[in-house]
Each structure stands twice: as C-alpha cells, then as structure tokens.
Amino acid sequence: MAVPVAIATGQPVIGVDSSPAMLEQARRKATEANVELDLREGDMRDLAVDEPAALIYCPGRGLLHLPTWADRRCTFERVAASLRPGGRFAWNAFAFDHHIAARLDGERQDEPVPHTNRYAVGDNRIDITLNDGAKISLWWATKNEWLGLIEVAGLELEELYGGFAREPFDDDSREYVVVARRP
Numbered sequence: 001m002a003v004p005v006a007i008a009t010g011q012p013v014i015g016v017d018s019s020p021a022m023l024e025q026a027r028r029k030a031t032e033a034n035v036e037l038d039l040r041e042g043d044m045r046d047l048a049v050d051e052p053a054a055l056i057y058c059p060g061r062g063l064l065h066l067p068t069w070a071d072r073r074c075t076f077e078r079v080a081a082s083l084r085p086g087g088r089f090a091w092n093a094f095a096f097d098h099h100i101a102a103r104l105d106g107e108r109q110d111e112p113v114p115h116t117n118r119y120a121v122g123d124n125r126i127d128i129t130l131n132d133g134a135k136i137s138l139w140w141a142t143k144n145e146w147l148g149l150i151e152v153a154g155l156e157l158e159e160l161y162g163g164f165a166r167e168p169f170d171d172d173s174r175e176y177v178v179v180a181r182r183p
C-alpha cells in the first residue's frame with residue numbers, strides 16, 4: 001500500500017513491516033512504479049519515526065496480527081507519539097461475523113491463496129494454514145476495543161466507516177475503516 005499512497009499524495013512514505021519478504025515485494029513494486037520509498041524492517045510495537053508524521057496508516061487488517069490488548073495498546077501509544085498534532089491514524093479490520101465463521105471453519109479456500117481457516121472463538125483468533133503448510137494467526141477485535149485503544153492512546157475518533165466507500169458504520173457492517181486523530 002505504500003506505493004499507491006506515495007503516488008496519490010506525492011509525499012515521502014516510510015513503509016514498515018516485520019517481514020523481509022514483504023519489504024522485498026514493496027521494493028520491487030516501487031521500482032516498477034518509479035516511486036521512492038523508505039522501507040524499514042521493524043515491529044509496529046516499536047514504531048519510531050524521525051519526524052512526527054501527518055498520517056500513519058495500517059492497511060490490510062495488519063493490526064489483527066497483534067495477539068493481545070497489551071500489543072495493541074503499545075502500538076497505539078507508539079503511533080500517537082509518532083504523529084504531529086492534528087495528524088491521523090487510519091486502519092481497517094474486519095468485524096467478526098459468526099455466520100461467516102461457521103461457513104469457513106475448516107473449509108479449504110482458494111482465494112487469495114489456497115488456505116484453510118480454523119476459528120478459536122475463546123481467543124478471538126483465526127488460524128490460517130496455507131496449503132504449503134505455512135501458518136499465520138489473526139486476532140479479531142470489537143468496535144469497543146478499537147474505541148478503547150483510541151482513548152487510552154490519547155487520540156480522538158474522527159471517522160468510523162463501514163467500508164472503503166465511506167459507507168456509514170452500522171449493525172450490518174463487516175469492516176471497520178477507522179480514522180483517528182491526535183488532538
């Protein structure tokens with residue numbers, strides 16, 4: 001996502017990821033798009049920037065890689081400390097839907113890559129196993145957890161959308177698209 005954001009804004013973009021393979025993909029795509037990026041291997045829980053940022057965003061439901069409240073709280077505090085006053089933090093995450101979980105649990109799926117999901121409801125966790133054996137987990141969060149994280153980090157909710165077309169968030173929404181702001 002760093003590439004389209006750099007193209008759309010014309011601003012310097014720093015891309016942080018803990019995965020060297022993902023950074024390599026970003027490097028390749030930036031070269032193809034003739035875009036300059038500052039790509040850094042790092043953990044979002046340790047986020048630090050040289051100058052306070054106008055915008056920090058965590059796309060692709062990336063915050064769901066963090067297993068615990070403590071991990072998320074720490075990340076939000078690092079983000080708040082890295083924003084300039086008035087700066088924004090934006091992210092998206094799915095809203096857990098038990099109908100979808102019941103349908104997908106244990107089923108092989110082909111998109112975006114062949115994989116199988118297992119739902120561990122007691123730990124609000126989805127274990128995803130790729131057909132090549134690689135495993136990864138996501139921990140879903142509720143609306144009140146997101147609002148709580150905004151509050152404890154000293155941020156303010158600016159917008160909560162139910163999708164990328166800025167749909168209003170309502171009881172039927174299945175995606176949190178959140179914009180928070182440092183006062």
Ligand SMILES: C[S@@+](CC[C@H](N)C(=O)[O-])C[C@H]1O[C@@H](n2cnc3c(N)ncnc32)[C@H](O)[C@@H]1O
Pocket residue numbers: 001002016017018019022042043044045059060061062065066
């Ligand atoms: C859905 S991908 C988003 C990919 C990419 N960052 C982008 O913007 O297109 C989520 C990414 O989060 C990264 N990730 C997972 N845990 C992380 C952590 N604690 N700190 C930083 N990155 C992490 C994964 O390596 C993965 O590449």
